[in-house]
Amino acid sequence: MTAVELDSVSRWYGNVVAVNDVTLTVNPGLTGLLGPNGAGKTTVLHLMAGLLAPSQGTVTVGGEAAWRNPDMYKQLGLVTERESVPGFLTAREFVLASAKLHKLPDPRAATRAALGIVEMESAQDREISTYSKGMRQRTRVAAALVHDPTVLLLDEPFNGMDPRQRMHMMELLHRMADEGRTILFSSHILEEVEQLSGTVQVIVSGRLAASGDYRHIRRLMTNRPHVFTISSSDDRRLATVLIGQESVSGVSMADGALQVHASDYGTFTRALAKLAKKSGIRLTSVLPADESLEKVFSYLVAA
Amino acid sequence: MNTTVMALTARALLGRRRVLLLLPMPLVLIGMTLIGSTASGVEASEWGPTVFGNLGLSVILPLTALIVGSSVLGLEIDDGTITHLLTKPLPRSEIILSKLCVAWLVTTVATGVPLAVSALIAGSGALAVGLVAGALLGSLAYCALFLALSVISKRPVAVGLVYIMLWENLLVGFVDGARVFSVQQHATSFANAIAQSDMLNDTVPVVTAMIVAAVFVGVGTVGATMKLRSFGLTGEAT
Structure with missing residues (x-):
């Protein structure tokens, strides 16, 4: 059971407040991080992934501090929105490098398993620069999964995917959530979130506007x-x-x-x-x- | 040190077009040596200091180190692939040391080999050994500085050029004490301590040079590691 917790977290850039006093807990299962464009979703994910220091408050993953704590990545995987993959590597080389960087006991087996999960075996020996957007996305998911993390954070994972890839990714996320992992994905497309998960964290203008099952949230809006x-x-x-x-x-x-x-x-x-x-x-x-x-x-x- | 980080860094560095930038400088160096040594009636001591000192150790070595040192980590920061490295349970010092090692090796080969070839054309084996040693020391100090710059500054190449052009090539001429903090002088002193050649014009005692160069390496490595430890991605608006 690994939960991600934000306690009174704020983050500002100069005069701009990107995240404003957010307290939330993401529990095992599938949770959608929802908000309009520019609401602060990416900032929240980066804070959770330890890639950004909170200006105020604390961020913990499974009870451990997220910021300045590389050991935390043993239990966390991140798929960023920015499509940053070294195009000169093949998917297999890329995922294998991730496995080795995680110092896994059998990096080759872990690579095979991760590429199998995202069904990328057939194209695994082609250079990433030749892939479609969806294939790159799946490759990045494989690299984020290779060490079998208990927490997976995905920033806009469905961007640029065709309907079939979307369905595939949704099944994959469901399956992983059913295995007891904590999965948080951000999206500004409501249908995606509605199809995937009842539990949402809604961020509006850097503040947590609502948290929980959206049907329940609706009932509370008296x-x-x-x-x-x-x-x-x-x-x-x-x-x-x-x-x-x-x-x-x-x-x-x-x-x-x-x-x-x-x-x-x-x-x-x-x-x-x-x-x-x-x-x-x-x-x-x-x-x-x-x-x-x-x-x-x-x-x-x-x- | 992490061999996976080193292998990925080497592939990224040598697989890009940017590496082609390293080719013309050694060619110019060897070309000028050939011209100097085949021209009749000209002593090597007349053109030697210009080719080995003013061109080799003063221009080619720092510029090569700047291109390589600022690329090994800087390019990943620029294109965002740094997140793959940062989201791994690796001590940040391991990342910096692996990057530095690759940069050092590549810069030493890219500068030491043409310098040695030129020295051999000029007919001096001792000079060749000295220049390779100078390139070894200079590459390490320069790369440590430029690697740190690439993590600390958004414009590492510009800042690096200011150091090479203003400090090392201009200020040193006016202010004597500035030499002590010039990597180019460290490399020259170290090279000449071995080569004992009149082609090199060293002005800093070799012990001082080695100590200050070691301080540069230490400060650069520790500075880069500390900065990388608290490296924050700017949150892009989505």
Whole structure:
């Protein structure tokens, strides 16, 4: 069990505050680091990877300090966003060099295994400079994985990948998370995060805007009415019944379905079924309409 | 010392076009020696000091060391591949020493060999040995300085050129004490202590030269290691 922890961490460059008093814990499993462009995601990842000193606060990986502690890299792997690979090496040479630099007992076997995980065996003896962007990315993942780290940090891992490579990478991350590793990946593309992970850390303008399961985060946003799409045996009559409730702030009919804005999530969800039963209306579907990550995110960024 | 770091450094250095920059200078050196030694009626003592001192140890050695010393780690910092090295559980001193070792070796070969060839053309075996020794000492001190510059400064080549041109080639002419801190003088003194040749014009006692050069190597290596230990990547906005 290796957790990555930031405790009251700030980082500034001159007058610019890149990360502002962030406290968060990334536990084993798959976590998305989400935020608009320029929000400070890369800075947070670099702080976690010990490549940047926090101006204030502490960063630890598995209880060990991340900054000025090369030994920490025995348990951590990093895939940076910047596509920095020595193009004159082949994938095998590159991953093997990583294995040797980690002083692994059997670097060749570790290299074979890492290249197998990312399915790069067929092209492993070609120079990296001849690879597509996705192949380079997978090669870098292999190099970051070669020492079997318990923590893997990936900065925008899906950038420049085609849909098939994306799917492959998502499966890979899921598999590694299921093995008990702590995996944090940053992204500004909501669909990617939504598909991959329920747990998110949302960074907006250098601050931690929210942390946890995004559906849970949504429910905690009590100042925003929750929107439900409901269909029933008699939508119009249900609408008249619901508008009489304190917990309902608005009702509308659109596309043959009823849209209900509930101001109080708990009271509304508890009362709905009882009200419908009392009025003799059969509910056929009740769907939360704004529990998508996109909605949650737009609420957070706008807040 | 780490053989993997050394092998990667050597491949990166010798595989790039930049290494071609090292070719013309030795060719000029050997060419001028050939011209001098085949011209009739001219004594070697007339052109020797210019070719071996003013060109060889004063220009070719420092410039070669600057190109090599600032590249071994500097290029990785520039293109971002340094993260691969930094995210490994390696003592930072191991990285710096391995880089320095490669730079030292490459600079010594790139300068020592043409200097020795030129000395042999001029007909002096002792001078050849002396010049190789001078190149060995000078390369180490220069490379340690320029390697440290590449970690500390964003413009190591510019700062290095200022040191070579202003300090070593200009200030030394006006201020006597400046010689003591000139690697070029250290290399010349060391070379001449072995060669005992009138082709070399040494002005610093050899013991002083060796001590100050050793201090340069120490300060450069420790400085580079300390800087690399707290080397922070600038966070790119994403």
